[in-house]
Amino acid sequence: MLQTIPKKCSMMECMENIIEVKNLTKKFKDLVAVDDVSFGVKKGEIFAFLGPNGAGKSTTIKMMTTVMRPTSGEIKINGFRPETEAHQVRKSFGIVFQDSSLDDKLTAYENLKYHGILYGVPRADLKPRIEKMLKFVDLWKRRKDVVKKYSGGMKRRLEVARGLLHHPEIFFLDEPTLGLDPQTRNYIWKYIKNLNQEKNITIFFTTHYMEEVEQMADRVAIIDHGKIIISGTVKELLEQTGKETLEQAFIELTGRDIREEDASAVDQMRNQMRH
C-alpha cells in the first residue's frame, strides 16, 4: 500500500520540547553521578543518549521516569514534573529497561494484562490491544507460554510490546538491544522506527552500538562523568570533532580508558545464584 510518510509534527509542535531537563544533578554520598545536565527532546524526535559505562545514562533515565529523586535540578516530561506529578508523568511514557523486568512465572499474555490493568487501560479495550501488540511483535502464537521459556530476544520483544500497550507519548529504551543477535536487533529497530513515524512517538534511547545511533537518531547527546560533553545531530557531531565516524568521535571525546563499574547488589546476587 502506497502511503506518504506523515510529517513528523506541525510547526507548532516541533517548537515544544516534550522532554525538558534543566541543571539536573544527582549525588550519591561522595559521587556525583549526574552533574548539572541540561537538554531537551522535541516531540516526535528520536534522541540517543551515548556514554561509557557509569557515565550517568541510567541514573538520568531513572530520574526522568520517577523511580529516583534528583538531588537538584528540574525535569519536565510531557509538561509534568516527576517529583510532584508522578502520576501524569508515569502515564506519559513507556519504558524498556536495561535488564528484563518481566514476571517470568506469568505468561506473555498475563504480563501484558497486568500492565494494562496497572495503567488503567479500559477493560473492553484491553483484549484487542494485547492481541494487536502481541501480533505486532510476533509473539501471538506463544502468548500462553510462561515467560521463563522465552529466549532473550523474545523477552525483549515482549517488553517492547508491553511498553507500548498504554499508548505512551514517549518511549524510553535503556540499551534495548544489549546482548541480542543482529537479526533481533534489526527487527526491534524496525518496529521502533515504524512506530515513531506512524504514531509520532518520541523515542529516547541509550546504547553502545554506534551504528544504531547513526542510523536511527535524529539527535545525539554524549555524556561522560555525569556531564553532557556535546549534543546535536550525528552530522554536527562529526563536523565539530572533525572525525569520520561516530565511533572515532566518541573515543576522541570520552578517552580510551576502560570504565569500571562496581557490581550492584543485584548483580552480585545473580552471580551467587549461578554458582
Added chain:
Amino acid sequence: MWLRQLKRYFRSKARIFGSIGQPLLFLVALGFGFGPTFAKAGEGDYIQFLTPGIITMSILFTALFSGIEIIWDRQFGFLKETLVAPVSRFEIVIGKTLGGATVAVFQGLIIAIAAMFIGFKPQDIWTLPLALLIMMLIAILFAALGTAIASVLDDMQGFQLIMNFLVMPLFFLSGALFPLDESPGFIQVIAMINPLSYGVDALRGVFLGVTHFGYTTDLLVLGILTAVVWSIGSYLFSRIEV
C-alpha cells in the same frame, strides 16, 4: 496485583508442598510425640492445643515471605515495572499485602483441614468466620512486616538473619507450642511483647474457647499493630529507589 500473587502461588507446586509439609510435620511429630506427656500433665489433648499454634505458624511464614518477595521482584527487575506504573505506592503495598495475606490464610485453612483428620475438633463450626478474620489480621500484619523489611534490605544476605533472629523467636516464644499460663515469668513477659502470641491466643480462643490474654486484648493488639506496621511498611516502600 492481588491476582498476580495468587497466580504465582498456584503455579509453583513445589512451593505449595514445601510450605504445607513443614507445618504438617510439626503437627504430627509434636502432636503425637508430646501428646501423652501433655495429657498426663492434665492439660488435655495436645493436638487440640497445638493446631491453632501451627496454623498461626504457617501463616507467619507464608505472609512474611510474601512480603520479602519484593526483594526477588527487585532482583529480577519486575519491581521497576511496577514502580513506573501510574499507580500510587500505597495502592501497590495494599495490593501486595492483601495478595500475600490471602495466600497465607489459604495455607492456614489447609492446615486446619488437615489437622481435623488427625483429631483436631473445633469447638463450634460457626466460629469459622471469626477465625478467618483473625487469620487475615495475622497474615496482613506479617505480610506488611515482610514488606517493610524488604523495602530496607536490598539483597538476600540479610535474609538468613531475619530467619534466625525474627521468625524463629517469634514462633517459639509465642505460646504456639506450650501453654503460657504455667511457663516461667520471663517467657510470659517475652510472649507479651511478641505480637504473634496474641494471634495464637485469639485463634485458640475461637477454636477452643480458652484464651490467655482475653479476646478483647488479642483483637485490639492485633488490630492496632496491623494498622501501625501496615503504615510503616507503606511508608518504607514508598521510599524505595531502584
